Amino acid sequence: MSEIVYLNGSLIPRSQARISVLDYGFLYGFGLFETMRAYKGQVFRLDSHLSRLVCAAEVLEFPIKVTDLRDAVMATIQANQLGDARIRIAVSIGEGSMVPDPGTCKQPTVLILAGDYHPYPEQIYQQGFRAVISSIRRNSQSPLSRLKSANYLENILARQEARAAGANEALCLNEKGLLAEASMSNIFLVNDGMLRTPGKENGILPGITREVVLEMAPQLGIATFEQDIRLEELSHTQEAFLTNSLIEIMPLTEIDMKPVGSGRPGPVTQRFMANYRKLVLASTTSEQ
Ligand SMILES: Cc1ncc(COP(=O)(O)O)c(C=O)c1O
Numbered sequence: 315m316s317e318i319v320y321l322n323g324s325l326i327p328r329s330q331a332r333i334s335v336l337d338y339g340f341l342y343g344f345g346l347f348e349t350m351r352a353y354k355g356q357v358f359r360l361d362s363h364l365s366r367l368v369c370a371a372e373v374l375e376f377p378i379k380v381t382d383l384r385d386a387v388m389a390t391i392q393a394n395q396l397g398d399a400r401i402r403i404a405v406s407i408g409e410g411s412m413v414p415d416p417g418t419c420k421q422p423t424v425l426i427l428a429g430d431y432h433p434y435p436e437q438i439y440q441q442g443f444r445a446v447i448s449s450i451r452r453n454s455q456s457p458l459s460r461l462k463s464a465n466y467l468e469n470i471l472a473r474q475e476a477r478a479a480g481a482n483e484a485l486c487l488n489e490k491g492l493l494a495e496a497s498m499s500n501i502f503l504v505n506d507g508m509l510r511t512p513g514k515e516n517g518i519l520p521g522i523t524r525e526v527v528l529e530m531a532p533q534l535g536i537a538t539f540e541q542d543i544r545l546e547e548l549s550h551t552q553e554a555f556l557t558n559s560l561i562e563i564m565p566l567t568e569i570d571m572k573p574v575g576s577g578r579p580g581p582v583t584q585r586f587m588a589n590y591r592k593l594v595l596a597s598t599t600s601e602q
Contacts, residue, residue, distance in 0.1 A: 318393040320386045320426035325393050328427075337423055339406025342414055345423075345464035346370050346406075351431060351559050352399040355391055356598040358559070360384065362522045367403060370461045376407040376422050383424070390426045400431040400560060406464065434561065439587065442567030442579050443556060445496065447545070448472040448484035452494040454517030459494070462519055472497035483556060485548075485569065488517040493543040496556050500524040501566070503543065504553035504582045513540040523557035523590075530589050536582065553580030555587075562594070563587045 321331045339345030348363045357363070364380045364387075371378045383403065391399060404425045410418040450472045452459050476484040476497065484497045493512050495501055500521040502511045509531055514520055531538045548554070552575040554566040563586050565579035579587075 318390065320390045320424070322421075322424055325389060331425070333423055333425070334409040336409045336412065337406055338408065338410050338414075338416065338419055339404070339423060339464050343463065343465040343467075344374070344407045344416065344419075345404060346374070347402060347404040347462055347464060347466075349462075349559055350387075350401045350403075351562075352391055352396065352401060352428075353594055353598040354397050355399075357387060357391070357401060358594050358598055359522050359526065360387065362525065363403075363559075366462065366520070366522065367405065370463070371405060371422070373457065373461065374407065375416070376405075376419070378405055378422055378424065383426075386424070386426055387428075390428045394428050396428055396430060398431050398433075399428050402427045404464070431560065434564075439564065440579065442565035442574075443482040444480070444568040444571075445483040445485050445556075445566055446476050446479045446481045446570055448475050448486045448497065450475070450484075450486060452486045452488040452517035454488045454490070454494070454515060456517070459488075459517035460514065460520065469497045481568075483566070487545060491545060492516055493545065493548070494518050495521075499556040499558040499561065499564070502527060502555050502557065503547070503551040504555075504580060505551055507536060507582060509536050509538045509582070510543060511538070511540055512543050516542065521557055521559075523559055523562065526590065526593065527557055527563065527586060530586065530593065534585055534589060548574075551575065553583050555579075555583045563590050 319328045319331050348367050350357050350363050368380050406423045408419040408421045408423050450468050472484040486494050488494045494516045495518040554574045556564045565583045567574050
């Protein structure tokens with residue numbers, strides 16, 4: 315757990331960090347966050363995470379500066395003497411009046427937490443995740459579906475549904491019944507050596523890891539399609555996997571108690587997993 319946190323320009327002990335009771339992040343969920351993974355002290359795809367955050371803050375009309383954030387992230391990792399770490403940036407529009415009026419918020423709140431990250435054991439990657447279909451739907455028309463916003467309650471409730479069913483993840487459909495994503499990850503299906511993932515218009519968070527997979531695919535000679543995926547298609551997919559910055563690429567081997575393909579991580583999934591790890595290694599040993 316982060317002992318030293320970055321709050322509004324200063325590195326301070328976590329026990330001394332204070333946020334206003336009128337912070338709109340707390341009162342209304344008027345905020346955003348990023349979760350990132352560091353390997354030997356280097357954050358993988360830091361710039362992509364920061365630009366997603368900055369763009370989202372622009373959408374919500376509270377500007378934040380990338381350069382300040384980049385330095386602050388590195389300073390927080392160093393202050394906590396971390397190597398393999400999970401880093402959370404949480405920003406909100408800041409303190410405002412009691413009547414919900416973002417115009418009264420003058421200064422965004424910026425908080426960075428960093429703690430040790432212990433990856434899932436290799437055995438979990440060899441077995442793959444089990445998922446259930448969540449009762450909670452993504453709203454493809456909501457601006458929130460595309461933002462990593464502080465309104466994360468639906469995601470947490472969906473994940474709790476999964477846990478209650480003895481599964482690792484919950485898959486969310488959108489209001490049209492099309493596959494969107496999982497509660498905390500994006501989803502890919504593999505069929506006949508081709509990769510498919512729901513398009514951004516389906517109400518997904520455009521994941522950084524999803525982007526990396528889409529970049530990697532042509533190098534592996536694999537065609538990718540961002541498109542609508544119907545629920546029924548899940549039952550005859552040959553392989554599936556989930557992606558997020560912490561778990562990287564996780565095989566999805568069971569959906570609603572039924573095996574995906576052979577019920578084991580498939581060969582295409584394994585190629586992506588191996589390639590992703592190579593990429594991480596190359597970029598986190600060469601970055602400064
Ligand atoms: C809802 C949701 N979708 C997708 C992702 C994957 O995003 P990323 O690859 O940027 O970590 C996350 C990450 O936590 C998420 O919460």
